[in-house]
Amino acid sequence: MTPETLVEIKGLNFSYGERSILKGVNMTMSRGKVIAIMGGSGSGKTTLLRLIGGAVRPSSGYVKVAGKVVHELKRDELFEMRRKMSMLFQFGALFTDLSVFDNVAFQMREHTDLPESMIRDLVLMKLQAVGLRGVHNLMPAQLSGGMARRVALARSIALDPLLIMYDEPFTGLDPISLTVIGNLIRRLTDALGMTSIVVTHDVQESLKIVDYVYFISEGVIAAHGTPAEVRGSVAPFVHQFVHGEEDGPVSFHYPAETYASDLKLEKGFA
Amino acid sequence: MPRRIVIGIRGVGHRVIDSIWRLGYASRFFLLTLLKSGISFRRFGLVIRELYFTGVLSLIIIIVSGLFVGMVLGLQGYETLQRFGAESAVGTMVALSLVRELGPVVAALLFASRAGSAITAEIGLMKATDQLAAMEMMAVDPIARVVAPRFWAGVISMPFLAAMFSVVGVFGGYLVAVVLIGVDDGSFWSQMQNAVDFRYDIVNGVIKTCVFGVAVTAIAVFEGYDASPTAEGVSGATTRTVVTSSLAILGLDFVLTSVMFRGMS
Ligand SMILES: Nc1ncnc2c1ncn2[C@@H]1O[C@H](COP(=O)(O)OP(=O)(O)OP(=O)(O)O)[C@@H](O)[C@H]1O
Ligand SMILES: [Mg+2]
Numbered sequence: 001m002t003p004e005t006l007v008e009i010k011g012l013n014f015s016y017g018e019r020s021i022l023k024g025v026n027m028t029m030s031r032g033k034v035i036a037i038m039g040g041s042g043s044g045k046t047t048l049l050r051l052i053g054g055a056v057r058p059s060s061g062y063v064k065v066a067g068k069v070v071h072e073l074k075r076d077e078l079f080e081m082r083r084k085m086s087m088l089f090q091f092g093a094l095f096t097d098l099s100v101f102d103n104v105a106f107q108m109r110e111h112t113d114l115p116e117s118m119i120r121d122l123v124l125m126k127l128q129a130v131g132l133r134g135v136h137n138l139m140p141a142q143l144s145g146g147m148a149r150r151v152a153l154a155r156s157i158a159l160d161p162l163l164i165m166y167d168e169p170f171t172g173l174d175p176i177s178l179t180v181i182g183n184l185i186r187r188l189t190d191a192l193g194m195t196s197i198v199v200t201h202d203v204q205e206s207l208k209i210v211d212y213v214y215f216i217s218e219g220v221i222a223a224h225g226t227p228a229e230v231r232g233s234v235a236p237f238v239h240q241f242v243h244g245e246e247d248g249p250v251s252f253h254y255p256a257e258t259y260a261s262d263l264k265l266e267k268g269f270a
Numbered sequence: 271m272p273r274r275i276v277i278g279i280r281g282v283g284h285r286v287i288d289s290i291w292r293l294g295y296a297s298r299f300f301l302l303t304l305l306k307s308g309i310s311f312r313r314f315g316l317v318i319r320e321l322y323f324t325g326v327l328s329l330i331i332i333i334v335s336g337l338f339v340g341m342v343l344g345l346q347g348y349e350t351l352q353r354f355g356a357e358s359a360v361g362t363m364v365a366l367s368l369v370r371e372l373g374p375v376v377a378a379l380l381f382a383s384r385a386g387s388a389i390t391a392e393i394g395l396m397k398a399t400d401q402l403a404a405m406e407m408m409a410v411d412p413i414a415r416v417v418a419p420r421f422w423a424g425v426i427s428m429p430f431l432a433a434m435f436s437v438v439g440v441f442g443g444y445l446v447a448v449v450l451i452g453v454d455d456g457s458f459w460s461q462m463q464n465a466v467d468f469r470y471d472i473v474n475g476v477i478k479t480c481v482f483g484v485a486v487t488a489i490a491v492f493e494g495y496d497a498s499p500t501a502e503g504v505s506g507a508t509t510r511t512v513v514t515s516s517l518a519i520l521g522l523d524f525v526l527t528s529v530m531f532r533g534m535s
Binding site for chain 2: 091093
């Protein structure tokens with residue numbers, strides 16, 4: 001493991017009860033890079049982020065962040081580590097009892113002794129970065145879905161973490177905000193030397209800003225490479241995904257009995 | 271047939287083990303809440319905010335109900351006591367019923383359905399919308415930051431609400447007995463003053479309300495935190511809060527009453 005490696009994942013297995021979600025995943029993520037994780041719905045991307053953040057334990061294998069095995073940390077060590085990482089949840093997860101301003105200020109107030117005047121400046125700066133300085137005194141319920149996600153993004157960069165995990169930051173954004181947010185992720189990563197993991201379905205937009213792509217399918221890494229390699233790839237899986245084709249190795253359907261037997265059709269009809 | 275019996279017994283066993291497990295889990299959660307209450311007192315603003323939601327917003331229902339309960343007590347008390355020519359004791363009857371039993375119990379039942387259910391629903395929804403998970407990821411403990419302030423706000427507001435209930439209830443009894451029916455004003459109050467003992471009646475009533483306050487809010491925060499993170503999960507948890515804490519209040523009331531007023535002569 002080289003010093004530039006921030007996240008290292010080895011032989012990671014995870015299952016919810018009987019159902020195996022991740023099967024032997026290996027990844028390395030370097031500092032200062034934007035890494036995309038792509039894959040069909042339900043393929044285990046959110047679960048992977050939860051494993052990196054230490055919210056759930058792997059059944060075997062490990063995730064190492066900055067050289068430490070996440071699931072072996074004690075609770076206070078884990079909390080110490082989480083101060084340097086942050087996660088943008090798929091549905092924003094803004095605190096509904098706090099205003100937009102207080103949401104963004106939340107970690108500053110919990111973890112630092114900054115004076116209120118400085119917190120105010122910082123919060124407005126973060127909101128400015130996502131183009132929402134004007135809504136700082138609204139409550140989360142008064143925001144649209146896309147706005148809530150942008151506020152959540154401002155909140156997740158509040159303390160300039162080393163590692164940010166974005167769970168589908170682009171869904172529900174209009175084309176302009178989408179470009180702005182994509183560029184923002186790139187700029188933050190470059191300017192602050194942080195590492196970004198972006199889970200996304202938005203192939204075209206993310207290929208513009210990321211350094212490396214992992215494709216995950218049915219619990220394994222189906223393919224990986226730089227954006228140029230991905231664009232030029234002739235591997236059927238990557239091709240299908242990048243071009244959004246219906247036919248190919250990836251099935252649109254969740255594993256089930258055969259359609260005919262589920263619909264209770266007689267053999268002869270199907 | 272024997273197979274059915276085996277399955278039946280197994281089902282009962284499962285249920286028993288499940289509920290014991292849940293009880294243990296709830297106790298552990300309660301202890302954790304107490305252990306992590308530090309920031310609730312260091313940053314008392316967090317508790318004050320919740321006091322507004324649990325306490326102040328429960329005032330209306332407490333006051334209105336207290337007034338009606340007191341008025342009914344005044345009517346019934348007068349109706350019964352005048353048969354024995356003791357209608358001037360109606361003040362005593364109203365005050366003792368309220369301070370010893372109805373104040374603590376009815377106020378706690380109202381508190382459970384007004385504030386307890388709201389606490390459960392709020393915490394449950396925070397869980398269902400990933401807010402608690404997000405807080406964990408920000409290295410902030412949701413038990414310390416979300417659960418404990420709500421717990422202490424409930425525990426603190428309960429005695430005040432019950433006291434308010436009793437005071438308004440006595441006033442309601444006064445309205446009916448003295449103003450409406452015309453029982454003598456002076457004897458209404460003086461008999462009440464003579465009969466109600468500070469330590470024996472008031473202090474015991476306050477102890478009851480504190481116990482109820484702890485029980486109701488502990489149940490409410492636990493059910494919210496333990497709710498399964500879906501709409502049905504949260505609504506089920508809210509119902510369980512009201513049912514469980516109502517039963518707890520009535521059960522505890524019997525236990526406390528039998529300990530406190532055992533030697534009543
Ligand atoms: N709490 C849970 N209990 C049981 N199974 C779960 C749970 N959470 C997720 N799963 C299952 O794990 C699988 C992976 O879920 P995950 O949320 O990681 O998918 P995802 O790749 O993020 O999908 P999407 O793109 O739709 O967000 C899904 O099939 C889901 O059914
Ligand atoms: Mg997901």
